[in-house]
Amino acid sequence: MKRLTPLLLALALAATAADARVRNVTDADAPRSLSADGPVAVQWNDPAGFTELKFSGNRWESQRGNWVFQLADHLRKEAEKRLPEGERLEVTINDIDRAGRYEPGRGIHMDSIRIMRDFYPPMMDLTFTRYDAAGNVVDEGERRLRDTMYLSNASIGRSSDSLRYEKQMIDDWLRRELGQRIATR
Template sequence: MNLRPLLLALALLAAVGAADARVRNVTDANAPRALPTEGPVSVRWGDPAKFSEVRYSGNRTEAARGNWVEELAVYLRDRAATRLPEGQRLDVDIVDIRRAGAYEPWRSPDLQFTRIIRDLYPPRMTLNVTLTGADGQVITQGERTLRDSAFLMGDSPNDSDPLRFEKRMIDRWLRQELSPGA
């Protein structure tokens, strides 16, 4: 029995599977730039390659790896939707993101792919927001700068979540922005 055709077919299938299993980057041209409209909160963002997280990173390739922009947008949408009073609408444009920590490739070649979490690298986000009332009138709008300089001091409910510091910062902002009487 000749195994050569079978081995060639398996090698071809493995190559096709590996091509489809490539790692997604937030800077991919076909990556979404907005969440599908669901409920009272819409979230959009521009090209993440222009975000501080990627532009000023010690390792741009690693900083762009993953789906973290969309994950943060989904988190913001879902959390804001639970806090909005009936009939209100929140539109958010993410202008910039700088995640907690940084890559410090100068420490060691072994650490070039490791995000170092230190207090001098706090998470930051810049958002343009518009909050509209049930009557269609704008309640508030403008740019919001989120920053959590004390991000290492608080407890995190999920210490294994790589976006835990950014999510906690979003929660704090939503409590302030959408609290009754704010």
């Protein structure tokens, strides 16, 4: 039994290390939509084609994490608060470019730091369809969300959320699209 203990420990550590690997938004098993419960459905195209990954300056750093899912989840939660009772909203995220860029060539280890500048604003392209309680289309279309003044909002700057600029841009769009009403569900 004493000889098996180190082997079992090594196998347990290897299994834990495999599960602890960093998820990438481009992983084949990564979701491409949120679960279909509730009045707001959000899905997205393959992040490998998103501007964030194609032109980031550091594709490997840009694809790390679960940020597409987090932005979609934020969009759903905030839309549910504003959507009138009985209405439904379906959103497809077609492209995302997060605020800032990785600027290679700035020195050792600097290519893994996201640099925020006015000319690197957050961007999201999406299509949506809004339905009334009877299932009739109320509104639909394409939207190109941009926040060119993202660095000027002092209240956002104090947040430690790495997606704060993108979430604020989504909130601004939802206020314009759905209004100020906060629904109680």
